[in-house]
Each structure stands twice: as C-alpha cells, then as structure tokens.
Amino acid sequence: MSGVPIRSADYYFARGDLVLQVENVLFRIHRDILSAHSTFFCDMFRTPSSDSHEGESDDRPLKLARDLSSIESFTILCNLLYPKKIGVLPPVLAGELETWAPVLEATQALQMDSAREYILSKLEEDRLNIPSVAARLLGLIINYEEASDVLKLEYNGVYLIHSRPYPSTRRFSLLGNDS
Template identity: 45%
Template sequence: MEMSPYCNIKVENVLFKLHRDILAAHSTYFRDSLNMAESGDGQAISNEDPLNLPSNICSADTFNKICSFLYPRAIGVFPIVLVQELGEWDVVLQATTFLGMTSLREYIISRFEDDTTGVTASAAKLLGLVMRYEETPDSLKIKCLNSLIFLRRALSASEVTALGGETTAQVVAIRDRVRILIVTSLPYWTTIQRHYLCDGTNCQQFLHEGIFNNIKDMDPLNELYQADSSIFDIAQDNRICGYCNSVRDGLARTMAKQELETEIHRCAMGLGLLRAGGSGSQ
C-alpha cells in the first residue's frame, strides 16, 4: 500500500495533519521518528494512531506557531518576531531545540536584531536568552552589549537575574573598561562630530563634558540615575550652539565611535561572549 504523504501529529488534544517531507526536511526529531515508523522499529503513524508530542515539551499553541513558519500564509510571509514577546518566543526556541529544528531557531533569533527598539529596551533579557544558543549572531550580542554598557544607571536586580552571574560579570567588566576610557582619554572630545552649521567655538568640549557628567553623577537615589537613559543622553546646555544642541544626543554618540566599538568587541571576544570567527561579528 502506498504511504500517505501526510503525517498526523497530536499535541495535547489537537491533531495536526502535516506533510511528511516538510517535517523531515526541517526537524531531525520528526525525520528520525518517521524513518523508524517506516522501518517498523518505532511507533506506527496513522490517522488512528498519530505521533504524540509530550505536552511538557511543546504545547498545541507553540506547535501551531512553529507550523506557521513551515506553512506561511504567503511565500516569504512569516510571523513577526518582536523582543517584547520574548517570553512566547523563548518557549518556541526551547521546542525547536527538542525537535531538532536548527534552521528555524536560527531564523527566529536573527529576527530579534531587526527590532532595534526592543533590543534597547530589553537588552538584558534578550542577551540572557540568546546566550543559550550557539546560532546567535555576534552582531545581536554586540547590540545588546552596547545598550547595557552605555546605560547610565547600574544594572537592576531583574537584569542581573536575566543575564545570570557569569554574563553579568562580563558585561560589568566591559562597562567599567569603557567608562574608564571615556573619562581618562581626553583626546576623545576631538572625535565628537559637530552640526554642519555649527557656529560655536567649544561645542565638542561641552558635549564631552555632558557625557562625563552623566558618568560622574552616580547617585543611585537620583531620579535621573534610575531612568533608562544612556550616558549619551545629554541635558540641554546653553553653552552649546543652537544647531548642535538640537541634535546633541546624536552628536554625543559619535564620540570615539570607532575606538569604543573596537574595544567592546575586543573585550567581548576575550571574555568569551563572542565566537572567534563567528557569523555576524563586528
């Protein structure tokens, strides 16, 4: 009798009718299960006797989300992956590990990088999550690191929990190194760009002073210190010309950009946060 091209998968109380070749192409778990069933060494799979997935590994909702990638609504139209829904994607990523769906896991993780606002807002949670997976591109780790390193306030208790002890220690070590360089490397102020219409004489120095003050004023009881602002978010300064003042935060971020990026990458690589020769490295 000719084998059906379909395979029935039961998750919790939901039955999924899927193509055997699609399952086998994207999941080592299903590939092995189907091969064993065909050879007679494993559970026979039929309408009456579907393959059961343990609910503690994958819920019906999670498996349905996985299927939305295997069966997109249109060519190339996949579910949107947002960092603000990290809890939901964490469950999906865990399921892909059990099911041996490496390419799907790699795709989901890579999409986090597109959510720039989400990466900045939830850098600790995201970094703590993606550090578990070797498929994570170094470029995503660097984006998370930049948000945490240039964060004005100290890491919160919840962020430390999300990162874990080892990663927290690595992040703090790089933060300390970068801030020492900013404070002690006086020539850095000369690398700050000015507005192309700048009509001031010392705008670069005043911008650098603003960054320095953000690092220096480290009172944990100060309301500003508790906010999620960056050390490059500078208060308005009337000594800075109107043109530079209007874009002062953006200009501040140009300070020693090349040097600081290189140092962050060097430290992250040396501490083991990045992969030597890994994809997406900066």
C-alpha cells in the same frame, strides 16, 4: 488537557500523511516537510516503530511529548513551515519574547536549526526594541550558538549605556569585548 482531541483549524490537511497530537490538538501535516526542517523528525521517521500504524489516523496519532513543544509553540512552528502567503512569515519582534522564547526552546528540542536561525535573525533586526527587553534577550541568546555576534553586541551596547556606574575594564571584558 484531557478528553477527545480536536483537529487543528489551520493545520489539518486532507492530504497530510501524518497525524500528530500535541497536547489535545491533532495536526495532519506532511512527513516530508517535517523531515526537511527537523533532524528530530527525520531521525524518528527513519527509525522503525513497534506500531507501524502510529500517526496514520486520528485514532492512532503520533503523540509529541509536552516537554518538546507546547501547542502554542508548535502552532507557531507550523506558521513558519506553512506560511499563509508565499514568502510571508510571521513577524518576530523582540518585544514579544514571551511568545518567542518557548518557540526557540521547541526548535532546540525538535532540532529545527533553520527555524531557530530565522527567529534569532529577526530578533536581531528588531534592534529598536532590544533595549526594553535586553536582560530577557540576553537570557535567550546565550543559549543558542546561532545567535549572531551583532545581536550579542547590541545587548552589550544597551548594557553599557544603561550601566551606572560604567563597568570596569574587567567586567567589560567578561561581556565578550576586548578593551
């Protein structure tokens, strides 16, 4: 995207102390909140910058590289950091992996461990929808050590039920189970 950046409709706070540009959207959010939930931002804010005014205004935003997060993923991360209602976070459903996969990638890049743990735990809770997305889900969970054994076992169970012919003892042990 090019052109003049636009302000986020939901995450441009008058008292925010950081103007962050993701793609063509400006977010005015809080350094303390980002630092509390992201090792990446915490380390960045501790490191002296050659431009001491970067991130202070719309004219000099701190620009987040596209390979760290898309606008869609960063907006969802803001939904987690700034819930609209106290204690009510966005639903994470296994059937919406196309939405959550890039968000998980962004949590990895931005070192947002607690957000990644939350997303993975909610995927685990949505067990009824795991069979419909089992292969895609496996592709995600093998990349994150925070994925619980329960989530991995749920995938293995779906795999075993739907495998024809049933896997050999050797193949079963490769799935992470001792037989």
